[in-house]
Amino acid sequence: MTYRDLHEGWTLSAVGGTPVPVAGVAATVPGCVHTDLLAADLIPDPYLDDNEVELAWIGRTDWRYETTFAWSGAAGERVELVCAGLDTIAEVVVNGTVVGATRNQHRSYRFDVTALLRPGDNSIAITFTSAYTYAEGVRDALGELPNAYPQPFNFIRKMACNFGWDWGPTLVTAGIWRPIGLHSYSTARFDRVRPLVTLDPDGNGRVDVHVDVARVGTDVPLLVTARVGALSVTGKVTEGADSAVVELVVPQPARWFPRGYGEPALHELTVTLATTDEVPLDTFGRRIGFRTVELDTAPDEIGERFAIVVNGEPVLVKGANWIPDDSFPTRVDRARYAARIAQATDANLNLLRVWGGGLYESEDFYELCDAAGVLVWQDFLFACAAYPEEEPLATEVEAEAREQVARLAPHPSLVLWNGNNENIEGWHSWGWRPAVDDRTWGRGYYLELLPKIVAEVDPTRPYWPGSPYSGSMDRDPLDDRYGTKHIWDVWNRRDYTGYRDYVPRFAAEFGFQAPPTFATLRRSVSDDPLAPDSAGVLHHQKADDGNGKLARGLAHHFGPAADFDEWHYLTQVNQARALTLGVEHFRSHWPVCTGTVIWQLNDCWPVTSWAAVDGDGRRKPLWYALRRVYADRLLTVQPRGDGLVVAVVNDAATPWPADVTLVRRSLTGEPLATHVESVRVPPRSVHLVTVPERLAAAGDPARELLVASCGQWRRALWFFAEDRDIDYPAPDFAAEVTPAEGGVTVTVTARTLLRDLVLQPDRVDPAATVDEALVTLLPGETIRFQVTGLTTAAAAELTSAPVLRCVNDAGRLPR
Template sequence: MNKTILFAFLFVQNITFAQSLERSLSSESWQFKHSKENKWLSAKVPGTVHLDLMNNNIIQDPFKDENEKKAQWIENEDWDYQVSFSISSKELKNDHVNLVFNGLDTFSEIYLNGKLLRKTDNMFRKWEVPVKQYLRPGDNLLQIKFKSAVNTGKELAKKVPFTMPESPRSFVRKAQYQFGWDWGPRLVTAGIWKDVKLEFWNRAKFENIKIEQKSISDKNADLNIHTSILADKEGKYTVVINNKSNTVQLKKGHNKISIPFAIQNPKLWQPNGWGEAHLYDMRFSLKKDSQTLSDEAMKIGLRTVELVQEKDEKGKSFYFKVNGNPLYIKGTNWIPADSFSPRITKEKYQKLIKDSKEANMNMIRIWGGGIYEDDEFYKACDENGILVWQDFMFAGSFYPADEAFLNNVKEEVKDQVNRLQNHPSIALWCGNNEIDEAIVNWGYQKQFKYSKNDSIQVWKDYKKLFHDVIPNTLKENLTADKNIYWPSSPSIGWGHKESLTEGDSHYWGVWWGEQPFEIYNEKVGRFMSEYGFQGMPTLETTQSMFSGIPDLNLQNLTIKAHEKHGKGWEIINEYMKRDYQIPADFVKYNYVSQLLQARGMQIAIEAHRRARPYNMGTLYWQLNDCWPVVSWSSIDYLGNWKAFHYQAKRSFQPVLISVSETSGAYEVYYINDLLNNIKINSKVELVDFEGRVLWSVVATESLLANSGKKYLEIKKETFSKFDLSKAVLKVTVGNGSLQSEKLFFFSKPKDLKLSKPNIRIKKISQAEIEISTDVLAKDVYLIGDTHFSDNFFDLLPNTSKKISLSKPLEKVEVMSLWDTYSLKNRIK
């Protein structure tokens, strides 16, 4: 048995109080310029050079039209930033003044009053410099000179004796997606992308606080508070934890102090679907002679997490046990929510995480080609019960392992782990995205004509970085109870049999392999951490691709430019031809492309969930977008739910009904993710599209807690006398408070014998409407400038559905699948 256990007492967010004497420099009047020019222009901090160029009308928005192509020159240039700020004599009386940059992108030189303070080479590190001796009363000049990351990366690449794939991005510690991906533009940024501040302190200050959960019971949570304290004077100090004082003896310099702390009758932090994500307020103060020297506040969560890997007759398990119970993971993959990450607002973070919670998710994987996200992301996950699978920022390439690169990565890991480790949402640290697979499966060695020694070196470098430096740095900087490390996702590439019997799997036989959606029923691994299919964004987001009046045409060059996969349109059309009639009209094509994506992902998710406990997790690719684009996302760049997100919400329901077709039968499964047994009344009916019941069976069932099971098998000959192209299997379960329904269609959408529905929309209130129909309305699509609580749903006759609106609408337009049928296929 290989069991990695994480008993974690986890903190949310560090909040610095006024008495910490911090002063932001971000709001000062910053300027920037091209390094070879003399004219200074206004700049915003945090920001990027692209945003500053846009704000000064030097470039057009790269998200519009084909403007991305016109912005490529920016990545090859050097850029200078500066700000003049005033320091008072009172401020200079503080014993220490530190200049703190939380993010510089990427290669820069920092000057204060003409003095070179530091050179930087990593977007993901925090840079802190003592500056009191360089400051003067009155005006001071701070300058940051950025070198082109592309040009610098090319120079670094020359030091390696063979060609590295994805050069130069592999050589620069910055967000890899900026160099272009199959869902994102190439916009390689530079700039001060996080806040800048001056920190004033005297005598001593907290450097870091780490919380170790020693044990937890119904009566008591026993914790150790590990804190690093920097002191410039030896002596006795007081650490106050929630009004409880502790005397500590500090030496001059760095001190590591551990203080026991207990919480009585603790409430656990529970993942979404299992209860409240309970958080406690905590406050820490460092005092000397009754004077507060340093002060921090946090919210904390108590919970345990284990990653369980046990050998069995089919391979090896891979599942998370949370608070002592196996948790079936339901969720998604996250990419940065903007190509220019400084403009991602707190509101956008909160909305995307709440949309994930509403869709019944309990985990998000932060993909390794993006960024370590803003504190607000993890705060939102903490508050909403969403666990986080945290990749380190390496993706889809080979990486160097020279001493300078490894030391840089080590400091990056230290900075990020110290910032993030106390969040209750963090469940796992993962070394990289798809690099093990890239080395083994992608054929780079043959493509770049590697010698045997070159190939050996690549593998040695990989092992050094992901099996030595990163995990050892984690051990050095995490309390032992928090260290769940997984070297690479996936653990085995999708072409190998073992990829479905152990570890986590990225299955891309659908889309990349162009296999039919139905292959998802066969290709089920122990934990599916990536799989997906593209769909178009909503009409609103598609229109936002244009700077002028949108020309909504599949041949339009702007539309084509916002599909980054080389064969994207070809693949979508091939799959659409298999399952749907391909509409000529753009609006209908947009609608069907969303249905196609939702259909494929429904097949995948439900195949995974039916396979529990063999399979114990499904994370689809991907939740969100970084710009307006045709992609695998379920929520488009403007935050609109695509058909897929509505379907994900249904397929992730805590109590799921799923129907599977085999060669000889239709099998009905009930899956219960809740922690309690449920007794339900179950009804299975064959209903035609006019609402007539052709066959039925009823039963009372007991659904065991946290389990899934096949409850009914219907032989195909049972329905042999019926025309199943105009009938649906309707399965309902309920017990009063719980009501769930599943409609299973026997034919592909293009082969259904649909009649034109008369869809009626009744206004109940400003915030609610009711939908009804005379015959089956397949894939009802409500169109309007509002968020509908449900959309892209099927509606049987003699039933109705109430829909809430995020804001009132005078008129709601409606479409259904029948509207996409060609005239010759329509039933009058």
């Protein structure tokens, strides 16, 4: 058996007329048309300024990839052309003969080319029909269905966000986007290997390895051997059969745990196929993890729980939604996945939700999550639209789902399959019903087909029909008492303090926008000067009335920004405060609310969005806020009734004995009232400390704050007024820059209160990063920012605005 990549020598040509002649351009495989045209310097970078608009013709064009290769095969072998991913509507021709057609980006394909190959030079041509042409044709045949955007993404099995989203560009791709090659084999090969990994009640691990084989001209018996560590078991694919199950028991294996609950132990599984005289034919290998996972939806006094339970323990989910990390996915390699997942774990996240308008990600993504103990919630790929259940889509949906469920079955990090994103809510609440009438819209997928496939192909994992969803089509999908909740009236219509109006069972989507870091914005937009409403900045704002919502968000707390630098800083502060308030509120209601999955971790290009990590991979201030609010141990001041409480949140495995010190202070630092209470918070629980009335009410709300602390830096602050009404002192501090390994240390000592101090070294050098942000210092306190990628030559720029600034900078707020 041999496998040979066919990644060299490809050329790209347009089929038909184009604004830019494209014929025989060198192509990179895997890749896509946009990246090939960009590499050939035939188009400008679609991520810069408004270049995206002038490149819309690419998605409306048909394209052909061609290559030649030398071949000399062995007699008796079958040779298959293996296409791991074609995007999307493709006809595949080998040596002038059509061998197959594809219409699903989310599937792989094999074509038998044994009879077509010849010694010497051979040719492959793959012609891609425009995704628009195909999708619009299906739409015209089946009838328009409602969706959130005026694009036909719901009529084609392709990455939906290629067609534009409220954070993404409209860049409709085509190309050979995953590996392609020739697989030669004799006798038999694995067609599919599906290990189902479970734990028995006595703690023994069980691996049921389901194998399907493809044979070449023989029905002889075959041997299948499964091995984990030193243990192995051999079974037989009987004569004439094409499948078998091999069962392997591993006594008391080290279990796989999510972050914060134990080590994510992994074990090497190897499965081999051989003849009965032990001639090897094929091998499959994966790292697996032994763990149990359940979805607890038991009724309780409120409604029904929604808790992800791993190894018998409910997990407090601290998560974020994941979108494709680039509009051109082949640019996301293992190193980039690793960097993004490290940013997630460094911010104390334990779950990533792979959102339904994107992709089933590559093996790299899931393997890295396995190793890091990051839970994965995987949406099936349906988002924000009514989807037809007729042909030609129904067969594609079933084949795609069966392939992807089987492919991802070995990964212990994957703990939940979710039917769709917001489609049930759309049916219930977005006015779809008159437009849909008596036609299909996806319900059969979410309530019948997909749960059936998961039960058949991978019964070791739970399935949930959609998010948001309340467990029944007869309930409002946004009912706080059941299931998963998305909260978008906050951001769209209300101030972020509105998060406190909800206590959901599980908050699966909520977010607040901010622009990217300065270096990312400056690289992608050439406006001079930059302004919130300058042409390039507005083009990189895809949300409906996005900048208006940002302005209204500022108005609630700060009033209007004085200039661009202030707008940039304050909107980022507002984003971080919004998510901090929401997450802290929801965490304070554990175990009623069992998780938060903020929208969103990452971006696919440089854009103003809800992300914590921007399109160039830089951390926005929100990222630093998430690291604090997702810490295992958290103090937060919360309004309850007519007063205040301090929620002492302990998501650690050990008790938290804590002396909670409450001090009402003046902004100049003088203590006005004090209370100390000793508590012992059990593991995975929350304890509420009532704030005495003399501390919960300010004598002068504009000049006082409440400080709750356990030690110096684990603390929570409560201001009694909005920023626009607080009498902040002009900031007064000492700042010093000293050399440090890899960069410099910026030491700031406050002489006055400094609220939400942020150091933005990327304004000095785009390569510079800082270890902390959004630090509030009381008079006399010191913070040391560790900056990498800079030298002391930049010292003067690091100690003043706009690089170093806080909310109470002189002249910032109206007096």
